[in-house]
Amino acid sequence: MSFLQKNFAWLMVCVLALFPLIKIFSLISFNFEYPEFDFILFDDIELAEQVALKTGRDIIPGIEIAIEQTGEWAIRWLMAVLMITPFKIVFGTKSNLFVRQAMGISCGVYVFLHTFFFLYHEGFFAVVSDLPLILSGISAIIIFALTITSNRRSMKLLKRHWKTLHRLVYFAAMLTIAHVVLLNKDWELYSTLFCIGLIVRFGPVRQFFQTQNLKLLLLNQFKTVSTLTKIRRLS
DSSP states (O other): OOHHHHTHHHHHHHHHHHHHHHHHHTTEEEOOSOTTSOSEEEOOEEOOHHHHHHHTOSEEOHHHHHHHHHHHHHHHHHHHHHTHHHHHHHHOOOOOHHHHHHHHHHHHHHHHHHHHHHHHHHOGGGGGGSHHHHHHHHHHHHHHHHHHTOSHHHHHHHTHHHHHHHTHHHHHHHHHHHHHHHTTOOOHHHHHHHHHHHHHHSHHHHHHHHHHTHHHHHHHHHHHHHHHHHHHHHO
């Protein structure tokens, strides 16, 4: 088996994680000539006339786009990581540890960038100035800790405490969703996925799906439909 075949899923996670960064970093340039200005510069985005009339603004600062985009991708990757186990329970699939780690690290990278851009734009003390920002700050610290320890060396070092530490991801997710809700952002999808994940993990529900073997039922159903379709075509 070639390296590409063996690590295809891991590579796909990396590509998906890097792709949005191309757009985000395209807004960034570095100032090496004029020390009186900021070292990191962000290109502003000019809005179309119709959009400008609806939003009441002609230009969106590039730093705001960077903060918003990294925040959105951070919570998307966080939800993706949390949905691995429910998906495994429902469909009986096998989870790849390296793929899970890649998704977790992708989440950590976006959380780091989101935090960095915000602190660069607003300053450190802005984090403790508002409840949504305090919640996101606590969540970011937890995710940083989980990202740093997402390796085999940390697993061996922390031993049984490693699982205890990484269960804090649920607390981080709750803080993140609360952060999004308080900021009046789109939170319905994220909260729904999080609740579904908790329900599927619940003992009786987990046992139901594990005994039903939904993956096998779907495969049998697909085979039945394919067979009927072939019979109809022949007749």
